[in-house]
Amino acid sequence: MYLMDTPYGSAPSPVWERPEPQPRAAPVPLSRAKIAATAVHLADSQGLDGLSIRKIAKELGVGPMRLYDYVTNRSELLDLMVDAVYAEIAEAAPQSEWRAAVLAVVHRTRAAALDHEWFADLLGARPHLGPHALAVGESTAAALSQAPGLHDVDALQRALGVLNAFLVGALRAEITERQVARATGTDESEWQSALGPYLTRMLETGRYPTVSRLVHDGAHLDAAETFHHNLTTILDGITTTSPRENPNLPPG
Known part of the structure; x- marks a missing residue:
């Protein structure tokens, strides 16, 4: 673990400043850029809730523990994804x-x-x-x-x-x-069909003249x-x- 001195004591150095781990004699070479790109791809299709180290490792064809040589936690992973x-x-x-x-x-x-x-x-x-x-x-x-x-x-x-x-x-x-x-x-036309009658009744009360103007005169x-x-x-x-x-x- 690489540490840096701060006014609050020692803390892990930012992921961007840590050197890449030494390459291993493994079938699948890794890098932080490769991990981040894979994580971005997964998040694009499944959202952040569907993102996990295990899924990224499976996508890369490696064991999950190998990824922890490059990122220590989910927060660092998100940092790399955002910067990508x-x-x-x-x-x-x-x-x-x-x-x-x-x-x-x-x-x-x-x-x-x-x-x-x-x-x-x-x-x-x-x-x-x-x-x-x-x-x-x-x-x-x-x-x-x-x-x-x-x-x-x-x-x-x-x-x-x-x-x-x-x-x-x-x-x-x-x-x-x-x-x-x-x-x-539900697209906009379906939404309007579902709630249109209710909105019409409410606007016809005369209590919402500016909203009524926006609804009737405003363009999409x-x-x-x-x-x-x-x-x-x-x-x-x-x-x-x-x-x-x-x-x-x-x-x-």
Whole structure:
């Protein structure tokens, strides 16, 4: 076990900093990247609840105990899986202009989350500190730091917080809707047929005029278009008026 000294005593060094175990004379060569790729594949098809060291080992054709040479627990396995997805996000095409750079990274994050639905469950749950996650964080922060109105590190921190909150909420909502529809076998038209009469009766009471307007006059919004519209609205908001410049904010 590799240890590092911290203010709280000795702790295992992060999985990304530990050297790979020495290769064995075994029929199946292993690496952390190979284990992570296999785990990602299983999670894509079975979800995180269906993921286990035993299943990964079976998929790789090795005994479960061999995997513990590479990852000491499930938490480390999830760290490697998350960073493997960030490696995909890091492939976003580089952009010279700050706004285009942020849009490219965020849209690439959405695409990766839709490909790996379990990834959204881990967004915001714990710090993502793998090398690819840090690379994505650096490119996002560096681009956003060039935006007008973000004059200091406090403004940049707030802007990143707003952007991350939007991203986590939007992706979790979109993916949850997809999962529910898939699990129940109910699409939007079937849902409307089942609950439409009830909703009509409730709206006819006149107690919900704004909801009624949204139901009757609002168009069905495309998920990708809505995501892009809301993202650009967020960027417009966080880069035009800093909190210090807003006269409507209460003091202190």
